[in-house]
Amino acid sequence: xxxxxxxxxxxxxxxxxxxxxxxxxxxxxxxxxxxxxxxxxxxxxxxxxxxxxxxxxxxxxxxxxxx
Amino acid sequence: xxxxxxxxxxxxxxxxxxxxxxxxxxxxxxxxxxxxxxxxxxxxxxxxxxxxxxxxxxxxxxxxxxxxxxxxxxxxxxxxxxxxxxxxxxxxxxxxxxxxxxxxxxxxxxxxxxxxxxxxxxxxxxxxxxxxxxxxxxxxxxxxxxxxxxxxxxxxxxxx
Numbered sequence: 001x002x003x004x005x006x007x008x009x010x011x012x013x014x015x016x017x018x019x020x021x022x023x024x025x026x027x028x029x030x031x032x033x034x035x036x037x038x039x040x041x042x043x044x045x046x047x048x049x050x051x052x053x054x055x056x057x058x059x060x061x062x063x064x065x066x067x
Numbered sequence: 068x069x070x071x072x073x074x075x076x077x078x079x080x081x082x083x084x085x086x087x088x089x090x091x092x093x094x095x096x097x098x099x100x101x102x103x104x105x106x107x108x109x110x111x112x113x114x115x116x117x118x119x120x121x122x123x124x125x126x127x128x129x130x131x132x133x134x135x136x137x138x139x140x141x142x143x144x145x146x147x148x149x150x151x152x153x154x155x156x157x158x159x160x161x162x163x164x165x166x167x168x169x170x171x172x173x174x175x176x177x178x179x180x181x182x183x184x185x186x187x188x189x190x191x192x193x194x195x196x197x198x199x200x201x202x203x204x205x206x207x208x209x210x211x212x213x214x215x216x217x218x219x220x221x222x223x224x225x226x227x
Contacts, residue, residue, distance in 0.1 A: 026074065026075070027075040027076070027077065028075050028077075028078065030077075031075055031076075031077045031078075034077065040077055042076070042077075043076055045076070046076055
């Protein structure tokens with residue numbers, strides 16, 4: 001699975017650590033790390049929670065279009 | 068502000084996976100234990116009854132839960148029927164091979180009525196085993212089909 005750099009950048013733009021984002025969406029820091037590293041495929045429910053926490057849309061963070 | 072609390076799904080999934088793997092180990096452990104006691108140690112049924120009953124109950128539970136939640140165990144009609152028949156034949160052959168071999172070893176070729184007697188026993192065992200398996204599997208197949216139809220009808224987005 002590809003690394004999710006967009007999520008990492010969005011988190012940094014919000015000046016948030018992995019720990020803070022994890023706390024906000026109710027998961028552990030490792031889970032956020034794994035999602036950013038592309039080693040865990042989150043459910044839609046968690047994707048939406050992350051998007052809301054970072055003020056982004058699902059398209060912004062998770063849609064893999066032709067780049 | 069209302070904060071939605073999400074449990075860490077990754078940890079939940081991993082715990083479920085570990086539980087499922089552990090169940091698999093216990094399930095096949097029970098099967099191996101029953102087979103070893105029955106055929107290797109020649110124990111009486113009462114000695115391995117608890118393991119056997121647990122194994123059967125677990126197997127029934129898996130099948131019933133799968134059917135109840137709507138998992139199609141047999142696929143479409145043609146494949147489903149083929150699966151039932153294939154299962155009958157394989158089970159029949161397995162039962163016939165194991166019991167005939169063990170009976171021949173235990174009682175000797177003469178008591179079994181010679182080669183023709185052994186062959187006859189094997190055929191009768193195969194037919195009985197296959198028939199009983201067929202009844203069981205066909206019943207499951209029909210229940211599964213009925214459940215699938217019920218779910219199809221319930222969630223079919225027909226135009227009003």
